[in-house]
Amino acid sequence: MSDEKRLISALRGKAQDIPPMWLMRQAGRYLPEYRALRSEARSFLDFCYTPAMAAEVTLQPIRRFHFDAAILFSDILVIPDAMGQTVSFETGEGPRLDPIETPEGVAALGRFDIEKLAPVFETIDRVKSALPKDVAFIGFCGAPWTVASYMIAGKGTPDQAPARLFAFRHHDAFQQLIDRLVEASVAYLLRQIDAGVEVVQIFDSWAGVLPANEFDAWCAAPIARMVKMLKEKRPEVPVIAFVRGADAHLPGLTRRLGAAGYGLDTALDPKWAVAETEATVCLQGNLDPLALIAGGAALDREVDTILEAFRGRPHIFNLGHGILPQTPIEHVERLVARVRRG
Numbered sequence: 001m002s003d004e005k006r007l008i009s010a011l012r013g014k015a016q017d018i019p020p021m022w023l024m025r026q027a028g029r030y031l032p033e034y035r036a037l038r039s040e041a042r043s044f045l046d047f048c049y050t051p052a053m054a055a056e057v058t059l060q061p062i063r064r065f066h067f068d069a070a071i072l073f074s075d076i077l078v079i080p081d082a083m084g085q086t087v088s089f090e091t092g093e094g095p096r097l098d099p100i101e102t103p104e105g106v107a108a109l110g111r112f113d114i115e116k117l118a119p120v121f122e123t124i125d126r127v128k129s130a131l132p133k134d135v136a137f138i139g140f141c142g143a144p145w146t147v148a149s150y151m152i153a154g155k156g157t158p159d160q161a162p163a164r165l166f167a168f169r170h171h172d173a174f175q176q177l178i179d180r181l182v183e184a185s186v187a188y189l190l191r192q193i194d195a196g197v198e199v200v201q202i203f204d205s206w207a208g209v210l211p212a213n214e215f216d217a218w219c220a221a222p223i224a225r226m227v228k229m230l231k232e233k234r235p236e237v238p239v240i241a242f243v244r245g246a247d248a249h250l251p252g253l254t255r256r257l258g259a260a261g262y263g264l265d266t267a268l269d270p271k272w273a274v275a276e277t278e279a280t281v282c283l284q285g286n287l288d289p290l291a292l293i294a295g296g297a298a299l300d301r302e303v304d305t306i307l308e309a310f311r312g313r314p315h316i317f318n319l320g321h322g323i324l325p326q327t328p329i330e331h332v333e334r335l336v337a338r339v340r341r342g
Contacts, residue, residue, distance in 0.1 A: 008199065019317045025322030117191070201239075264283055
């Protein structure tokens with residue numbers, strides 16, 4: 001019998017009777033132990049950059065639910081922070097950055113100082129030594145488009161119009177920013193791998209706002225470059241791409257990106273996704289986080305629908321987006337039991 005971790009087996013194209021599972025944002029505000037520790041940190045970035053704290057919250061959901069994977073506790077905006085852009089998090093308002101409003105602002109960015117992220121790599125080392133042997137360890141970064149959209153606007157916006165306008169008006173400068181983010185993100189993921197993660201996920205949370213031409217230029221092409229570079233350097237490490245809101249682009253997209261796994265958001269019909277993707281690609285998802293809040297029979301129905309749709313092909317059970325803070329813990333327990341009942 002193979003001792004390969006179940007999540008990694010799925011990413012290598014092996015279908016399983018009971019899919020491995022983890023949840024996006026599984027280390028988060030729905031857990032009282034997370035909230036207690038977060039209250040001790042001066043700021044969210046301090047929380048991310050304090051290895052003892054970041055390692056502890058990475059491990060908390062594993063202790064409670066024994067998911068098949070832990071995901072590193074950090075944030076996608078540590079990369080602009082390591083480029084010298086001022087990054088902070090306002091309570092109840094999300095991230096705040098000094099916006100880049102002109103091509104000169106792109107040119108003025110500092111070099112990517114990966115050593116500033118040494119606390120993240122120390123966190124990985126701490127988690128690696130504490131994880132159960134059957135639990136995989138996922139590292140991550142934001143995709144270039146999503147990270148760039150925050151860097152341009154200085155905050156999250158409903159449709160990321162500031163970044164889209166910047167890309168139309170200053171194409172060459174925006175391409176320069178994307179190229180720099182590709183290089184920095186790959187370097188960051190490689191260091192995460194060398195520190196101990198076994199899988200990496202690229203989050204493109206704002207891909208869905210892009211029309212076709214811009215989607216190809218700013219989302220698909222940069223992620224494909226990243227996957228290719230990672231495969232060349234660390235071919236043994238599977239890559240998951242989570243391209244949120246990209247339903248219309250799914251046919252052919254998994255082949256274009258070249259990732260071992262593809263995360264589906266809540267809007268995608270699982271049966272359609274199965275029909276439109278190669279059988280060797282591991283699909284991840286895609287329970288609605290609101291169904292997890294609702295619980296009860298509604299949750300059971302949604303879980304069963306997803307399990308049935310993916311039966312017989314490589315699948316990682318997950319949400320279609322991050323778990324919400326108001327999620328009852330007993331509903332997560334019910335979810336885990338339902339998925340694992342076989």
